[in-house]
Amino acid sequence: MDTEKLAALAQEAEDRLQSVFRGFEHTAQINTARVLRAFREYRVSEACFAGTTGYGYDDLGRETLEKVYAKVFGAESALVRTTFVNGTHAIACALYGALRPGDTILSVTGAPYDTLHAAITGAARGSLASCGVHYRQLELSPDGGPDWENIRAAAAALRPAVVYLQRSRGYADRRALYTEEIGRAADVVKSVSPDTAVVVDNCYGEFVEEREPCAVGADLIAGSLIKNPGGGLAPMGGYVAGRADLVEYAAERLTLPGIGSECGATLNTGRLLFQGFFLAPHTVSQALKTMAFAAAVLEALGFETFPAAGERRGDIIQTVRLKTADNLVRFCQGIQKGSPVDSFAAPVPGDMPGYDSQVVMAAGTFIQGASLELSCDGPVREPYLGFLQGGLTYEAGKYGVLSALEEMLR
Numbered sequence: 001m002d003t004e005k006l007a008a009l010a011q012e013a014e015d016r017l018q019s020v021f022r023g024f025e026h027t028a029q030i031n032t033a034r035v036l037r038a039f040r041e042y043r044v045s046e047a048c049f050a051g052t053t054g055y056g057y058d059d060l061g062r063e064t065l066e067k068v069y070a071k072v073f074g075a076e077s078a079l080v081r082t083t084f085v086n087g088t089h090a091i092a093c094a095l096y097g098a099l100r101p102g103d104t105i106l107s108v109t110g111a112p113y114d115t116l117h118a119a120i121t122g123a124a125r126g127s128l129a130s131c132g133v134h135y136r137q138l139e140l141s142p143d144g145g146p147d148w149e150n151i152r153a154a155a156a157a158l159r160p161a162v163v164y165l166q167r168s169r170g171y172a173d174r175r176a177l178y179t180e181e182i183g184r185a186a187d188v189v190k191s192v193s194p195d196t197a198v199v200v201d202n203c204y205g206e207f208v209e210e211r212e213p214c215a216v217g218a219d220l221i222a223g224s225l226i227k228n229p230g231g232g233l234a235p236m237g238g239y240v241a242g243r244a245d246l247v248e249y250a251a252e253r254l255t256l257p258g259i260g261s262e263c264g265a266t267l268n269t270g271r272l273l274f275q276g277f278f279l280a281p282h283t284v285s286q287a288l289k290t291m292a293f294a295a296a297v298l299e300a301l302g303f304e305t306f307p308a309a310g311e312r313r314g315d316i317i318q319t320v321r322l323k324t325a326d327n328l329v330r331f332c333q334g335i336q337k338g339s340p341v342d343s344f345a346a347p348v349p350g351d352m353p354g355y356d357s358q359v360v361m362a363a364g365t366f367i368q369g370a371s372l373e374l375s376c377d378g379p380v381r382e383p384y385l386g387f388l389q390g391g392l393t394y395e396a397g398k399y400g401v402l403s404a405l406e407e408m409l410r
């Protein structure tokens, strides 16, 4: 296909998406207002950007940022730290804090994200399983949402200490949960087991909707700062937010009992975390526009997309069935070529621990592995699903997607 024909398809897609785009902009407006109200309430000022060294006692910036996160996420308190090495670490601290030997964790959205398996069910010393925490799992129902009847029955029978939900699709063949489904899950669980803590892997979901899980009944959420809430500026880190006691238990796992959330120097990261959180609702809207645009053009070219271009979104991931290995690899190579960093590199499929097929990954990002930045990857096997996500600006996202299509259709 020549460039002109592709440009015409892109223009048509964009025209068709105007009302979808307005929806994302509306959500960004609501969420930005909530962020700004929290900044005002907690008096964010230049003094908050100074940072501390050493033990990090009385870190005004850290303490203020954690209040801002808590407020915006509808939580009692929050722990926002660059010393979480990634989202997996934040989620794991949330779980290790909430669970004791003999307790049960019931996952109600199928298997947790791959990187958590070793910590939850793994045989290694130090896993939750090896500490005597029992794991049970329910699958999603055929409509892609929670299986309400089974959740009610299992929660009543097991009285689990934790019911666990993963909001985003991650890299599974499922859709994201919507906020009201998370709220309903919390209601269902608490109606039969009031002491159960509802814990949500919130990765990729922040600011996609107008409310976050804690505002609708979840007890604890956790996620990564190099995804949505970092706004593209946070250089590293993760967060946990929710009920104050559970947040402090998580802090005692990040540090240790007796220290908890009291310590943790911020060095020079303060401004980036504030500014990133300020930008995040907008940046998420840019990523969502990029995904809808990609879906619309790919649909016009005859590819299957999940969600479809105009469909409701619960996370910033776009799944595409690219039909052949060649398409998948070239699509990723085009994403890389259209990226601001390492545009000269050509990703090729390689072996990855934990995968039974080769995986191809494209990420030309400013922050290593940051997937609020445009990136794409997929296991090189049937049905050749590409998982596309991010886009710091719609303009660059669109450019990257068109670069991928050019490469694939060449």
Ligand SMILES: *Cc1c(COP(=O)(O)O)cnc(C)c1O
Pocket: 086, 087, 088, 089, 113, 115, 166, 168, 169, 170, 171, 201, 203, 204, 224
């Ligand atoms: C990204 C992600 C995580 C955490 O992954 P990290 O790479 O450790 O930040 C967990 N769950 C889901 C659904 C994710 O998308």
